[in-house]
Amino acid sequence: MSIGPGQVAILSGIVFAIGAFGLVSRRDAFGLLTSLAILLLASVIAFAGFTAVRGGSLGPPQGEVVALAAVVVCAAVILVGAALVALLQRRRESLDTDEYLDVEADPR
């Protein structure tokens, strides 16, 4: 039994769905960043998986490079996101994202 791009796409879709669930269901900063990373890593699974089964629509070499780019972008997003979260924590003293929707809240 061999693995084809279809199985890889299904795995990538499941991981993406888990990330989307976490992005909506979490309100704390760590959970949101983790969910965002899982969303981005779904694309890594897809590109690297297509390369591994030698059937990527971009061709294997490009697939690997794009997967590496996705890993770097994922790390960059998490780092900048964590820094922004730290800034918000200092300024608003709350990371509950629902509180940011309150337009009457005192922004200090």
Place this chain on the structure above:
Amino acid sequence: MSAAGFYIAAVLIVLSCAAAVGLRGARESAVAAVAVAVSIGIFLVVGHEYLLALLEVVILLATVATVVEMDRRGALGSRASPLPLSRWLYAAGLAVLALVVLDGTALAAGSGWHPRGVETALSSVLNHQAPVTAGLLVVVGVAAVLVALAIGRTDPDEAEHVERHRAHQEREARMRRRREDRAAARAKRQAASPGGGG
């Protein structure tokens, strides 16, 4: 890619992702995030992409370690309050929709939608075919670290402002407590006096 290796890695990835999203404690979430990075590394090793696996694990573990350290120092704040049921249902609906759209498309398309390619090592591709991309990735990584440091730094005047604000809040809380104590004492005196209570 061997089928057994793929399915074992797939189960590990799905379980670790579910744990990272579902667990609420800081330490549990951090362990699950590490498990996600390692399980995807195992997936890449199963696919014989060793260099990509090494880079992925190193980059992601360094990122997770940075975020965990920030969380440990309290920079990321405390845990948020639990969500209402409606939000959970909304999240579940969105996840099911994403699953149906992505996996439904993959299942409906079958396996004839992809052209075949040639196998080339990632190091060779980065070195000979995509050196500019490799350079740009390094630049993106370094820029992200610098931007994160620039955003997350605390200026002396900002620290002073935060300290002033905290002192102001404490003073207000003390005054509020005093007012409440005085009001309570007054009510007690009125209740204790013979003609009081009115």
